[in-house]
Amino acid sequence: MRTWSSRYFLLLNIIASPYSLWIQVLLSKYGVDKDNLPLALPTRYGSPLWKAMGNVWNEVIQRTRWAIGNGRLAKFWKDCWLEDGHCLQFYTRSPIDKNMLDECVANYVDSNGMRNWDHFSSLLPNHIILRIVGTLPPIAEGEDDYRY
Structure with missing residues (x-):
């Protein structure tokens, strides 16, 4: 190194x-x-x-890594925003539509601030879903996401 x-x-x-x-x-x-x-x-x-x-x-x-604020800068599939530092695209059970790869974390949260589990839960294994459950969803009025 x-x-x-x-x-x-x-x-x-x-x-x-x-x-x-x-x-x-x-x-x-x-x-x-x-x-x-x-x-x-x-x-x-x-x-x-x-x-x-x-x-x-x-x-x-x-x-x-990404710290999630409003979820509008970090990419849900391509960026490392979970604690383990791995990108979700490497855990998928089936190929992800190319257009989905650039969607931000905020795209997977509804207007009430709850995660849209139906949009991604079938694509990921349970141990990754549990990691997502353990993180706070983005806050629409929050600060921008940032790298650290």
Whole structure:
């Protein structure tokens, strides 16, 4: 395992604070969407620092987790928002429709703030359903989700 250097901390800052001005400028320069951070950074025409960050980006992004607030930023299937740190798409019993992969956590909660169990419970094994039961659903008026 690599040691945590300054580029790791820079990447963590990008992931945790994508709305700060200097990070928005940096991401805009390299064409990275701050609301949908990719699994790999485009490094073909980047500076040496950007290319070095691109070499460790995937490792860092996989180590981050989502704290759920209003549920509108974290992806239900693709992002790691449960305590164990695994993405739900890896636990499914059957293939997930491609359109569902980008749905956010809030899409699986009804207008009363209760989970829409019918939308996903048949796709996941019981031990994962129990983990979801053990987490609070997103709160519509809550703060934005954030990575940590």
